[in-house]
Amino acid sequence: MRTWYRYPVPLILAVYLVIIAVPDQAFAAPLTVAVLGGLIVVAQQSQPGARLPNRMAWITAASFLVVVGLIAVITGRSTALNVVTHAATAMMCVYALVILVRAARSASAVDSTVISGVLSVYLLLALVFASVHALGSIVSTHYLAGGPATTPELLYFSIITITTVGYGDLVPGNHLAQGISAVEALSGQLYLASIVALVVGRYRGARG
DSSP states (O other): OGGGGGSHHHHHHHHHHHHHHOOOHHHHHHHHHHHHHHHHHHHHHTSTTOOSSOHHHHHHHHHHHHHHHHHHHHHTTSHHHHHHHHHHHHHHHHHHHHHHHHHHHHOSSOOHHHHHHHHHHHHHHHHHHHHHHHHHHHHSTTSBTTSOOOHHHHHHHHHHHHTTOOOSSSOBOSHHHHHHHHHHHHHHHHIIIIIIHHHHHHHHHHHO
16 A cells, blocks of 8 residues: 555656646646646555545546646636646645645654655645745736746746745745745745654664
């Protein structure tokens, strides 16, 4: 059962790659949601007693894919497509995040598969905040200083924010962006300093 933990990280990185390599939302939106749907199915199987296939996981993933696909066909590159895509991405990431956290908590021992799940949560946090930043840029003008940002740029901004790198090439442009960025930076550092450190410490202790 826990061998399913091997796959979340590659799937999450695949989502990153789609967002970066396919900036056209008309093509990227359905593909992103499809990969996230696969992530939900995989994450579902990491839970104790999970059976393949899990109908709820498949139904959830397929429903999001159908909705986003229809909007992509009907509206193309409109604001509606961007809103639905980013909202669906955020919801699916949170759904997968919750599943992975529950599976990690129920694990009887800390090993490399559990650490993979915990790191997956960190990568998902960056994706969730990237979607929140994207929604913020839609509802708020001058969200980032220097003008509108593309989806790849917003993912990049989320990554440098959650890791507190802060290069300064992309910066918040208003109070909404500042508030969300502050929450993301604190969430990333608290997660690394508490959860990841605790899990890695127990893993080393178990090996010793």
